[in-house]
């Protein structure tokens with residue numbers, strides 16, 4: 001561009017470096033006498049001896065500096081990876097050295113400094129990735145690599161000294177139970193909502209009257225606060241269970257999985273139905289007119305024209321539902337529905353931060369992975385309208 | 390034969406098409422002209438029942454269309470929609486093959502037919518088959534739209550401003566092509582345009598519409614020499630009328646015995662071209678030839694007498 005000096009240093013990169021310098025002063029880890037009491041913050045240079053801290057520090061700085069050049073996005077991405085590796089190294093070394101001689105019940109946890117640095121490095125990675133704008137397949141591959149590497153790090157046992165993994169170790173079975181329950185709640189309600197919502201959306205698209213009756217009702221249901229919704233389910237299902245013969249034998253009870261599941265399905269209906277209607281309306285009127293004019297039946301128009309053209313919008317509805325339900329399923333813990341919420345609420349009762357995190361972190365990660373995966377699917381579903389996009 | 394019998398379409402209390410009756414002979418082109426909003430598209434769309442008439446009837450070969458199953462009726466009738474309406478997510482080949490596919494043709498037959506049509510519209514199949522509509526120019530999109538309407542070789546073709554987005558040269562060529570195709574296949578075409586020039590060039594019959602009503606229906610020569618209303622006269626274009634009339638007649642119609650000086654012209658040329666040659670070269674007569682052999686001459690005097698005889702309506 002004439003008259004404009006092309007910047008050599010990336011603006012965000014510079015910001016990340018300065019923020020990191022501030023974050024270094026926040027406690028990197030905390031050391032507590034047991035799992036309940038508040039810990040004492042430890043700055044990053046004190047978590048271990050110099051032989052461990054210096055390489056970690058160097059890696060962190062190198063990563064951030066690699067994030068600076070504006071033109072080389074792959075280099076910046078590599079920088080973020082090096083930085084994150086350095087953080088993990090510091091955690092490994094730090095947890096071992098801090099626990100040395102600190103008593104059997106002592107716990108080391110992640111400090112605010114660590115979280116800030118991790119967030120900054122992830123932002124750097126995201127910034128570099130968005131400039132690279134990889135295609136859907138590439139994004140899928142990157143996501144898979146990230147999941148495999150993270151799994152390896154966790155599985156290797158390098159971080160088992162951290163308090164959150166201590167919590168995990170003492171509840172391994174419960175954790176996997178909760179994970180299955182959570183997935184069952186989120187994906188199961190998605191499948192049921194799609195099975196109801198797609199046909200309902202198609203009928204709403206065809207029938208103006210039905211649409212103006214159904215959409216406001218679904219919008220209203222959507223506005224009910226989640227706690228209230230889960231609360232309403234309890235007496236409702238308890239009543240069904242006690243009045244309708246045979247319901248109890250079928251497992252219909254006021255608390256547990258079923259009321260939570262139902263509440264999630266109800267929340268999911270609006271995004272599914274509304275996006276189905278919007279997707280079907282995405283076909284240009286002339287296109288539809290041409291299809292009618294050549295004698296396509298209503299069914300043929302739906303299958304050959306409207307569905308393929310509207311699929312991305314419909315999938316976007318499912319994406320909203322999935323991410324929303326993964327988060328909402330936490331609340332199910334309150335009414336005995338299981339899932340990661342169980343840990344969150346137990347942790348809140350015991351004021352055990354690590355237990356709360358054991359419920360919250362997997363939920364966040366699950367939501368993130370689902371969001372990225374659904375975005376990829378939405379893009380893949382977009383019908384070709386150009387050979388070279 | 391298509392009979393449109395006293396057909397009316399009322400939208401919101403106002404007639405978009407108002408008691409129109411006309412008969413369209415088989416194997417002819419009828420051009421419907423009129424200003425924007427005069428009801429041309431609505432009239433056309435009542436033939437394939439994309440619009441259901443408020444009253445009146447359309448009969449194809451004596452059979453009322455109201456009694457036929459809609460989709461079967463539409464698959465029999467080619468329809469080139471105003472603004473092409475191609476399927477954006479289907480390739481050119483798939484778009485053109487849409488109706489044959491609905492009719493259950495086998496793939497080889499569709500493939501051959503698509504190539505044939507692309508060739509016909511000067512779009513090399515190798516280059517264009519696999520493109521998407523978004524990768525075509527506006528004119529190419531329109532030609533694909535017309536090709537799609539022709540694909541199943543329908544006896545009846547409805548075309549709504551099929552050549553609107555074409556430049557004058559391609560447009561003239563497309564018109565000539567359509568004329569040729571129509572003559573070889575003997576198809577019946579009902580074509581909407583707002584361009585009187587195009588209507589006169591293409592139409593065996595011209596139907597002029599004004600505010601929902603059919604104000605005149607006749608041969609191009611009748612429309613030019615004897616406009617039924619002020620509106621038609623205006624559409625035909627006051628000062629250009631003699632020239633339009635001459636463009637309908639060929640040199641062979643006023644051929645005289647005798648010789649003339651200078652470059653000859655072909656007997657199939659129109660009188661308008663002959664006049665142009667006379668004026669340009671300053672001659673009073675031009676020799677006429679058939680297949681390169683002189684067969685007579687045409688005089689400025691004779692051309693002039695043909696151009697007269699246009700009367701104002703009254």
Ligand SMILES: Nc1ncnc2c1ncn2[C@@H]1O[C@H](COP(=O)(O)OP(=O)(O)OP(=O)(O)O)[C@@H](O)[C@H]1O
Nearest residue numbers: 400401405423424425426427428429430431432583
């Ligand atoms: N679906 C509809 N609902 C209400 N009014 C309509 C509808 N379709 C057409 N009209 C009205 O009917 C009249 C005729 O419309 P039509 O599309 O037949 O015009 P047209 O001659 O094809 O015009 P153009 O040359 O601009 O395409 C217009 O006044 C238009 O507003």
Ligand SMILES: [Mg+2]
Nearest residue numbers: 429430471549
């Ligand atoms: Mg029109």
